Amino acid sequence: MNPDPLNLPPARTWRDISQPVRPRTMSRGGRWRLALSVLRSVGFGAVLGGLVLGGWSVAAAIRGDSRAMPASAKAVPLRAPELVTDRDGVLDAAWLARTLALPKGVSLLELDLARLRERVLADLQVRTATLTRHFPDRLVVKITERSPIARARVALKGGEQRDVLVARDGAAFFGAGFDPAGLATLPWLSGVSFAPDALGFRAGGDIEPLARLLADAQFSAPHLYRQWHSVSLARLAADRALEVTMKNGTLVMFTAKEGYFLQLARLDYVAERLAKVPGIVAKVDLTLGREVPVMADPVTNTQVKVRGRRAGPDPLLSAFNLSQPPPKREL
Amino acid sequence: MSSRSTFIGAVEIGTSKICVLVAEHSGSEVAIIGRGECASRGVIKGAVVDFKAASECAHAALEQAERQAGEKIEEVFLAQTGGHLEGFYNEAAVSVKAADNLIDHSDVRTVCDLALLRDLPFGRTVVHNIRRPFRVDGRMIPGSPVNLVGQRLEVGYWTVHGQEQRLADTINVIKGFNLNVREIVLASLASGYVVTSPEERQHGVLVIDVGGGTTDFALYRDGCAHTTGVLPVGGAHITNDLSIGLRLTQAQAEKLKLRHGRATVQTKDKAQKVWLDGNFAIGDRQFSQQAIEQIVAARIEETLQVVRQRLGAAFRPETCAAGVVLTGGTARLPGIAEVAARVFGVPAHLGEPPVWVAENLREPGHHTALGVLYCGIKAQAEHGQSARRGRGFFSSLRELFTHA
Incomplete structure (x- = not known):
């Protein structure tokens, strides 16, 4: 009978000689190769580990075990929303909190950003809004605001009248966060109807000429702009004319057919002349180009009457001929 | 070559030089793409005696071969020589178990295990077990005896074993380059292939x-x-003999051996002289050609x-x-x-290598490294990567492997 070979001791071969890696016995090339091989192994391990971890996270998320979910996906309570406004923005975090009205303890993943954006844009003071999730618990709202160019008074549904601010694009909003003193310098807007729309009120017709006039006046002739009490668009559609009533009752008519800069220069010249004649309420017509008719009406009362002027044609006091260039004057 | 290529390194750490060859093997083609050579230091009679010096030389040759190949090798086949290597023959015989005397795999396995069963002295380790042909009832079987009919199955192994420390020294030289030794091949077998x-x-x-x-x-x-x-x-002893006999330095004796050495004494005239350098410079000396031949011939x-x-x-x-x-x-x-x-x-x-061996590898000093490379490629082929398709130089190599 043959002996059982399994009971035979195995012969020792050269393969049983250990081949440990001893860096001290290595040459520089060997150490470099070893370092590369270690780096390769570590990189491979990291990739493998990442894949395993990712797979495990996905599996845990699918199972619905929130404890096993990565921190970025956990439903942690949302921090106070952060507001980022443009450089002229006046709205603040309190306004944002009021507007969003988020329930307490809500998590970032529960937010409906589209609906929240609608809430923000419901205030016509906000022109654009971008809402961004920053995991795990930050909501950032970036907005740009409308700047008011005039004030107006609109009638609400119940008949109540309320002051609104009018932006360059015709949007009328109640305004929040503005300095009252700054708002008091804005002229009143008349001769235009405000139609309620889905979000608030919007001026009927084109108010872009008015916006340009006010902007030019504000930046080119601020001393005149400060005297403006109201602006009427009543004749804009028919005559392309804008009527400005100054605080002393003087009515100035601008035309939208030509640039405002020259008209403001003529007005400045006329206003300087009129200032030498106290006690009159004048009507200055800048719609005729270089010919600027000025109708002056002496007032019996020294108090300036802005409203309720005497009816009837105003006597022609004089007509300033501006064919000859006026003396130079810096505006 | 395809992206599935494997790179095989063959290293011969000899007494006079260290030779490294790198081949690219893609299953169907084999190409020698790198060769590194370095004069050997720290190796005497095939054994590493100065680890640092031997490592520096070996690593320089490996770097040179890798640089020429443009690829990194991960493991090498190593030629092994040295006076510590010895061999013995051991054979075993078993009676075939089956009643119908049909030899099966278990009979073959049993007789092989028995033939390999032999204790080695302490510190010795097996390098090769070379099986001789099986014999069935005294009849030599060149191939496998499985499914042949016979009563008695015999086999013998020529076992080559060596000093474990010497082998470890050589392996550690390679490990110092962060390479694994996949197989040790006896230098004489490598050359023989x-x-x-x-x-x-x-x-x-x-x-x-x-x-x-x-x-x-x-x-x-x-x-x-x-x-x-x-x-x-080896040749170093001839150099040493010349150095002692003619009172020369080792370098001078080596030069003289290479220029005027001869394994037979053919010079009859004792007065026939040869110059050491032949450049008539100061210090150049004359030596008897016959004396040189006598010294070399005696040692050979x-x-x-x-x-x-x-x-x-x-x-x-x-x-x-x-x-x-x-x-x-x-x-x-x-x-x-x-x-x-x-x-x-x-x-x-x-010995002449096959005709397909390139001219720069044909000299006898490269035969061992070529043989080791052959063993490496054969091992790769045995691991299921043997779908060979070659052309030109390496198609001949394929033929050799196929018929080996």
Whole structure:
């Protein structure tokens, strides 16, 4: 009978000689190769580990075990929303909190950003809004605001009248966060109807000429702009004319057919002349180009009457001929 | 080559030089793409005696080969030589278990395990187990005996073993370059694969690799290695003899050996002189050509006689029809084949690699590294990557492998 070979001791071969890696016995090339091989192994391990971890996270998320979910996906309570406004923005975090009205303890993943954006844009003071999730618990709202160019008074549904601010694009909003003193310098807007729309009120017709006039006046002739009490668009559609009533009752008519800069220069010249004649309420017509008719009406009362002027044609006091260039004057 | 290519490195750490070859093997094609060579230091008689010096040389050769190949190799096949390598023969026989005397795999496994069962002295470790052909009822079976009918199954193994520390030293030199040694190949077997054909090995051939520090020999019979051995004597000893006999430095003696050395004494005129340098510079000396030849011939003949003696009864001229094939760097000595023929009593010639070997690898000093590379490619092929398709130079290599 043959002996059982399994009971035979195995012969020792050269393969049983250990081949440990001893860096001290290595040459520089060997150490470099070893370092590369270690780096390769570590990189491979990291990739493998990442894949395993990712797979495990996905599996845990699918199972619905929130404890096993990565921190970025956990439903942690949302921090106070952060507001980022443009450089002229006046709205603040309190306004944002009021507007969003988020329930307490809500998590970032529960937010409906589209609906929240609608809430923000419901205030016509906000022109654009971008809402961004920053995991795990930050909501950032970036907005740009409308700047008011005039004030107006609109009638609400119940008949109540309320002051609104009018932006360059015709949007009328109640305004929040503005300095009252700054708002008091804005002229009143008349001769235009405000139609309620889905979000608030919007001026009927084109108010872009008015916006340009006010902007030019504000930046080119601020001393005149400060005297403006109201602006009427009543004749804009028919005559392309804008009527400005100054605080002393003087009515100035601008035309939208030509640039405002020259008209403001003529007005400045006329206003300087009129200032030498106290006690009159004048009507200055800048719609005729270089010919600027000025109708002056002496007032019996020294108090300036802005409203309720005497009816009837105003006597022609004089007509300033501006064919000859006026003396130079810096505006 | 395809992206699935594997890179095989072959390293020979010899006494006089360290040679590294890198081949790219893609299953169907093999190409030698890198070669590194460095003069050896810290190696005496095939054994590492100065680890640092040997490492520096080996690593320089490896770097050179990798640089030339443009690829990093991860593991190498290593040629092993040295006087510590010895061999013994052990055989076993079993009775076939089956009632119908049909030999099965378990019979083969049992007889092989029994033949390999032999304790080695402490500190010795097996390098190779070379199986000789099976015998069924005394009848030699070149292939597998499975499914043959017989009562008695015999097999024998020629086991090559070596000193574990010496082997570990060589392996650690390679490990110092952060490379793994995949296989150790006996240098004489590696050379034999390159300089002999399968037919020669079948008919019986003796391969003698006369290197710098050792002389490796392998006797093939019946297509496989029958006996191997290593003598710790080589070309360095001839240089040493010249250095002592003619009172020269080792470098001068080496130069003289390469220029005027001859394995047979052919110069009759004692007065015939040769110059050491031949440039008529100050210090140049004359030496007797006959004296040089006598010194070299004496050492060569003595070395071959020792080989014959070590082979003993294993070598019989009638079983060595293909004669003696000489290879190795020292085999370039003129007249060495005549000496071998006289000593062994059979025809002898210098080993020539197959015709497909490139010109720069044909010299005898590269035969061992080429043989190791052959073993590496063969091992790769055995691991299921043997779908070979070659052309030109390497199609011939494929043929060799196929018929080996």
